[in-house]
Amino acid sequence: MNILILGSGGREHSLAWAVMQNPKCDKLIVAPGNAGIAAIAECAAFDINDGGTVSRFCEAQAIDFVIIGPEAPLAAGVADRLRADGYLVFGPSKAAAELEASKAFTKAVCDAANAPTAAYGHFTDAAAAKAYVQANGAPIVVKADGLAAGKGVIIAQTVAEAEAAIDDMFDGSFGAAGAEVVIEEFMDGEEASFFILCDGETVLPIGTAQDHKRVGDGDTGPNTGGMGAYSPAPVLTDAIAEKALAEIIRPTMAEMVRRGTPYQGVLYAGLMIKDGQPRLVEYNVRFGDPECQVLMMRLGGQAFDLMQAAAEGRLSEATVNWADDHAVTVVMAAKGYPGAYEKGSVIKGLESLPEDSKNMAFHAGTAEKDGAIVAVGGRVLNITARGASLSEAQARAYAMVDQVEWSEGFCRRDIGWRALT
Ligand code: AMP
Ligand code: GLY
Numbered sequence: 001m002n003i004l005i006l007g008s009g010g011r012e013h014s015l016a017w018a019v020m021q022n023p024k025c026d027k028l029i030v031a032p033g034n035a036g037i038a039a040i041a042e043c044a045a046f047d048i049n050d051g052g053t054v055s056r057f058c059e060a061q062a063i064d065f066v067i068i069g070p071e072a073p074l075a076a077g078v079a080d081r082l083r084a085d086g087y088l089v090f091g092p093s094k095a096a097a098e099l100e101a102s103k104a105f106t107k108a109v110c111d112a113a114n115a116p117t118a119a120y121g122h123f124t125d126a127a128a129a130k131a132y133v134q135a136n137g138a139p140i141v142v143k144a145d146g147l148a149a150g151k152g153v154i155i156a157q158t159v160a161e162a163e164a165a166i167d168d169m170f171d172g173s174f175g176a177a178g179a180e181v182v183i184e185e186f187m188d189g190e191e192a193s194f195f196i197l198c199d200g201e202t203v204l205p206i207g208t209a210q211d212h213k214r215v216g217d218g219d220t221g222p223n224t225g226g227m228g229a230y231s232p233a234p235v236l237t238d239a240i241a242e243k244a245l246a247e248i249i250r251p252t253m254a255e256m257v258r259r260g261t262p263y264q265g266v267l268y269a270g271l272m273i274k275d276g277q278p279r280l281v282e283y284n285v286r287f288g289d290p291e292c293q294v295l296m297m298r299l300g301g302q303a304f305d306l307m308q309a310a311a312e313g314r315l316s317e318a319t320v321n322w323a324d325d326h327a328v329t330v331v332m333a334a335k336g337y338p339g340a341y342e343k344g345s346v347i348k349g350l351e352s353l354p355e356d357s358k359n360m361a362f363h364a365g366t367a368e369k370d371g372a373i374v375a376v377g378g379r380v381l382n383i384t385a386r387g388a389s390l391s392e393a394q395a396r397a398y399a400m401v402d403q404v405e406w407s408e409g410f411c412r413r414d415i416g417w418r419a420l421t
Contacts, residue, residue, distance in 0.1 A: 002028075011293065017296060022303075050078075079091045090266075103146075110248075130163050244271055248278065327393050330383045330412070
């Protein structure tokens with residue numbers, strides 16, 4: 001098969017790496033890709049958020065199957081256009097992608113599905129939102145309704161802080177995403193991510209992971225897109241996963257069918273777990289980045305068969321072959337991230353790193369310049385390793401990190417700590 005992956009991050013590098021291991025893959029193109037992806041697949045540059053452009057590229061390149069990595073093309077309806085033009089696609093329709101694109105939509109679906117989640121109110125003006133905050137007290141969570149690149153959530157410790165966040169959102173600090181606001185009960189507990197493939201009807205869990213959102217060791221400092229992840233997440237036990245499927249995931253999928261917008265693709269459920277009970281924090285309609293990197297490291301080439309089965313509506317026949325293993329990915333970022341950082345610094349030592357089924361340096365924000373690999377993003381490399389235990393995977397990942405010569409970069413040294421202490 002000729003395969004096209006849309007996206008340019010570490011998530012897409014790991015997807016490309018898994019797809020390349022599958023014998024069904026004849027040709028792989030990634031758009032736009034990055035320097036690491038270019039070493040294993042062809043890269044192409046065009047507007048991946050424009051369905052017509054993607055469709056014309058697929059025709060010219062005789063593409064059979066398109067895997068959509070990030071949320072932006074999904075929210076823009078690229079999957080709909082490709083399906084209408086006859087291509088096999090992994091990723092939800094624009095209507096189903098509302099599960100990530102609108103928090104109010106997700107809350108309404110959870111209500112209809114009776115899925116456990118935080119109590120909430122949905123507001124289009126500041127006065128009503130503030131009245132809700134005053135009635136409920138703090139801590140309380142203020143969220144911009146739309147896609148805000150992970151920045152639209154404020155956990156307010158006081159009523160005054162919540163009111164300031166409400167003013168910011170209605171004043172346009174979050175752009176169109178903040179025109180509507182969802183205010184939620186603060187949920188206490190431990191967070192974990194659950195990844196489930198869906199083909200409209202059938203759901204198939206493909207793994208659990210835990211991300212590290214804060215920039216500093218011990219979960220300190222500002223929030224980021226994710227500084228590292230590990231899989232599996234021991235807090236998400238088999239019993240809790242089964243509960244999440246029965247009470248949250250399957251009822252949500254059934255509600256999407258009832259609405260005439262069945263969900264196909266990967267569903268990333270952020271769960272808050274307390275006293276053995278999972279509650280939904282949020283859905284994303286794509287793989288997590290960097291959670292995808294640890295899932296792909298553990299699944300390898302079968303990930304392609306599973307995504308194909310989801311796209312073809314054959315998940316009821318599919319099974320996942322799990323090794324009893326663990327994977328860790330450490331994000332190496334440019335100094336200054338998540339604030340301002342420099343671009344263009346040269347990274348050395350990558351060529352001496354092992355690249356096999358247990359060790360991979362996935363690239364996120366890299367480019368090639370005059371034969372050298374240079375940093376062009378905030379999150380730049382995802383050093384990923386697998387082991388029989390979490391501590392073995394962690395040791396392997398940091399052994400690789402220590403071989404990377406990049407004085408302008410940094411990483412957390414404690415990825416996996418929650419599961420190791
Ligand atoms: P979201 O974009 O909805 O995933 O929110 C980003 C992060 O904010 C989540 O990963 C949680 O850590 C935190 N968060 C969101 N909603 C809540 C909530 N209701 N209670 C506690 N923490 C929350
Ligand atoms: N790592 C969090 C996300 O992909 O949304």
